[in-house]
Amino acid sequence: MKELFLLDPTITFLNFGSFGACPKPIFEEYQKIQLQLEREPVQFIVKTGIEKLASAREKLGTYIGCREEEVVFMTNPSYAINTVAKSIKLSPGDEILSTNLEYGALERTWDYYCEKASAKFIRQKINLPIQSKEQLISDFWKGYTEKTKAIFISHITSATALILPVAEICAEAKKRGLLTIVDGAHVPGHIPFQISDIEVDIYTGACHKWMMSPKGASFLFVNKENQNWVDPLIISWGYKSEFPSQSQFIDYHQTSGTRDFSACLTVPFCIDFMEEHNWHSVAETCRKNTIEMATYFQNELGFESISPIKEEFLGQMFSFPVFTNNPLELKEQLFQRFQIEIPVTFQNGNYYLRFSYQVFNEEKNYLKLLNCLKTLIHEGTIFFG
Ligand SMILES: Cc1ncc(COP(=O)(O)O)c(C=O)c1O
Structure with missing residues (x-):
């Protein structure tokens, strides 16, 4: 399915949520x-x-x-x-x-x-x-x-x-x-x-x-x-x-x-x-993978999730709180240095990283994100509560 999309292959694209992305046939x-x-x-x-x-x-x-x-x-x-x-x-x-x-x-x-x-x-x-x-x-x-x-x-x-x-x-x-x-x-x-x-x-x-x-x-x-x-x-x-x-x-x-x-x-x-691509089941698999990755991130980074990590509250996106003094710099580092497209969102005084899980995403995309976040923690740019 990855080849069906027009996305730049050099970017780890974890932000389907903002503007979607259009498959070639469409x-x-x-x-x-x-x-x-x-x-x-x-x-x-x-x-x-x-x-x-x-x-x-x-x-x-x-x-x-x-x-x-x-x-x-x-x-x-x-x-x-x-x-x-x-x-x-x-x-x-x-x-x-x-x-x-x-x-x-x-x-x-x-x-x-x-x-x-x-x-x-x-x-x-x-x-x-x-x-x-x-x-x-x-x-x-x-x-x-x-x-x-x-x-x-x-x-x-x-x-x-x-x-x-x-x-x-x-x-x-x-x-x-x-x-x-x-x-x-x-x-x-x-x-x-x-x-x-x-x-x-x-x-x-x-x-x-x-x-x-x-x-x-x-x-x-x-x-x-x-x-x-x-x-x-x-x-x-x-x-x-x-x-x-x-x-x-x-x-x-x-x-x-x-x-x-x-x-x-x-x-x-x-x-x-x-319908042709059986999206019902594609989306269902992505939702399951979101839960799996969310749980994994929580265990690895130790943040407090803002909701139970369950299908009742989560679809194909997961937001987790991140502490940073410079959210613009964080976004810049993730994109320019690591080529990861992921939004840093802000609400009620808190910053969040929000990943999406779409059909073209693979586990290795999230492992890459996790490694980069660990590097940024090590460098003192971010931390998780
Ligand atoms: C909850 C919510 N409402 C509305 C929108 C639509 O925004 P716009 O009209 O700027 O495309 C978005 C876009 O991400 C959204 O997340």
């Missing part, structure tokens, strides 16, 4: 679509491409467990959550309940729109290390007040790479009459999941991470009940459309001016690619 399909676009831009952008977008949405809907008219392609999850945060009607004092484990860009998005409305974005503290799902859920609901209007949580967190119990949290939120918004950027193609399995009103996911599409393909799911208040970020031809489809939601959000939506059109190909 990238070739992408270029084929872009060529079709450039051969007849007018027909493609106005007609044939739009028809293909509808069938791509349908196939994506089946894959993620929702109806075609509930899902629209967006460039990235930031675009999707900005769309929602800008539209939501907040009164002064209203609260959006979230966690202190969210993705930094989207915390900023919520801060921005909450501040504008004199509302509050609540980063409820989740105690680390997590002892159990029950403890995490109980920590979360300590942030609830009568002012809470909606919840916003990651399904898989960014810096800490933790799977959060979104099904349980959304079910409880619905009992309390709250709107449920989930950031599933890392989820599609990563862990088994169907939107229809949980009580979520709004869900975003990236196709260009674990589904391996080219960059610029993500989605926003909004259930029928909530589509009427979610305004498009860009008002374009879809408003008062001359050729309305049966869905105003799709008309409003799909048209945002001239753009190359070829990456979105590769999504059906990505789904077929994953």
